[in-house]
Amino acid sequence: MESRSIFLNISPLDHRYSLSEAKVFDDLSSFISEQAAVISCAKAETALIKAHLKMRGKLDSETEKKLDTVAWTIDPARVYAEEEKTKHNIRALVNVLKTLVPGETAPLVHLGATSVDILDTALSMRIRDCVQQVILPVLRDLEAHLCDIAERDAEVPQTGRTHGQHAVPITFGFAIAEYVSRLGKSIIEIERLSKNLRGKLAGPVGAYNGTSMLVKDPEELERLYLGYVGLEPSEHSTQLVEPEYLLRLLLECNVAFGILANLADDLRNLQRSEIGEVFEYFSADQVGSSTMPQKRNPWNSEHVKSLWKAFAPRVMTFFMDQISEHQRDLTNSASQRFVADYLTGFTLAAERMKSIVAGLNADAEGMMRNLNAAGGKVKGGILAEPAYLLLAESGVSDAHEVIRKITLDAEHSGISFFEALQKREDVFERIRAQAEKLGIKDAASFFEHPERYRGLAAEKARSLAAKYRKIAEQDR
Template structure:
């Protein structure tokens, strides 16, 4: 058994971003090299079970091979591969060494390597989706839901193009990410459940299995049922690559949502904004030279991780191309898909930790809102003037805003002095005037929409809010 310090590893995923023991172990259950070999052995077992059901071999042979496959270890298979220069042949040899002469012929019977490789990957990514990926993302979603509901009435200035727009609430801003993440969770679940396998032989035409089965597609189904998989509608030596492409796309697009959220939270921590803050430990250091700094390192880390893994989607698109019935141009690149999953989950777990302690500075939110609260009533003012028949209300209010900025006045003060506008002002109702004098009330249905979004996704994804 190879034993070395985690700090001798090359990938930062191992020596830096997966140091938490419980996270590393949960990732490894599906995504480690050990897990990959385990799942490949499980496909070999499913194969021989189906052979026994079809009376090609005895049940005793199937039981013997299953026992042998369960005794394998990854180091043994890798040592064998040094001799064979072929990973699946090495796996097969290691199983055959443990079984009787009667059982040996039925290990890997009628199959090609990528019957095993593609099917094993489909099984482990499907199971990782249900047992790992969705659970972590739902934990993060729940925290965002709780923040959204807690801050649904916290008035915040909306921002478009980096400029103050019209009022929203902070809960409404977070509800955007509840919805986007909910959609991505749904997409990951769909794509993960739709991963397919194959037991169709060297070129996908069932050449070998047809020697023994009148209906080799039924035999393929029998094998895949043992693994809770369906067959691809067509295969060559490999499964149609679009299934795994859709799966990886769902992961990467979800990663983009996490990066977008992190970018928003990072900007809201700017010194001149200061509306949210990360929890800062007692001994934590923000800068090696500026002791006063408290950097938004967690949100920056998520964006940085996204920058690393998002471009790998291009590689996945390139892996859709395979010459004729198959070439080897995806054999190395496809091995890195687990890293994309770990990158996503590492960032999701980071956000779970930081968002569970998110600090909202209500005083700064109010201060920032007050900066331009007299100007943000320009929208309702122009719309109300138009509703009372003003022929060019937008231009009238635009000129009014310029004058207000120049004279440091309010729009409602100026409008009363404008002969052409005063008649429209006099027609406003008390409720409309209150809206213009108290712009914090101009939030539309932000609070109600926040509640609806949270309620919808909690029901769709079965997220229990205490």
């Protein structure tokens, strides 16, 4: 076929990203390119020949080897040229294969199959292989980097935030452990669902009409056929494999995509000038702005979020592909082709996020500065919660209101929460005594050091990192 410059391609996946993410793009192309689609269909067709020969007791290793070679070396350009004549993609493939396979096996090409017996089986094969050999390794590498940060920064104090406001202290390792846990579970589910993709050899309505004319046990022929490509049969088929096997996998990929976008948002916001708690790697030659030389934009995190915006909405198409009239219509013929685009966008986002977290650094001084200044003038004011809890535990029924008024006094007076608390000697003494009962060291100075009030943040960060690191290592 005629080749052309990649810069004449329409999709940015095939020019911008094929250059900037060349390695991962090439890896994906091995499984979900158009060439891969033709090869996978050829592999399905040759698997059918093997199944027929096996049922007849005539399959030998030499023939099997020849059939495998034919499938792997088929020329997509030749198939496409034949399709110009037939106006049918699978019939074109069949015509080409009949000229390539050993002569005595040519009558067995496509025997008893309908087009979708080949197409749906081939789709499951290449999506399974793409997920297991490209996408999951990228996600597991990303997960490993997140585990590294969770462990490394398990003790680094940080201000927790809810509704965009300072809440109570945590550690940066704990903040990252959230994504260790969320992404880790999604990885497990993506792997499970990828192993459950199905194929079929059940004919044009799924009732084995054609193959029942060829063999006594059509389901055994189907099992043999799918066994050669590592799949199990769909429990029930029309002309199509039940769409939910693929749908559930794509939906879980979209769940993981959302996790990446959420992480990207968090990291981008923590890099704001007024927050300045983390920073991405920025090379010596990198430019942040065409007009402002000082800029160091968090563009990689923004890039991940942008890819999510472009591809996550396609989940609606996946749902719409569930529906096919009666035993089959062709309303998924175009839309299903874009599954490859979606998986590419998802993988590119994961690869970019991997590079972000691999070079991500926590600004411990910046985090401590924000922690000490949490609440503006109310220095250490994020410790109002433990003050309220200790006061209530000491027997004061309106402890929340008491502490709320102390925070207002600190704000209006321009003093720290600790100083305002000390002004209420009766309240402070109750709190100090209750803290000592709990075994808190240096109870009197506890409210001067917000980093001490972190609950189980460090422990959770370490335990989650250890858990998902072990799972990832077992799955490699």
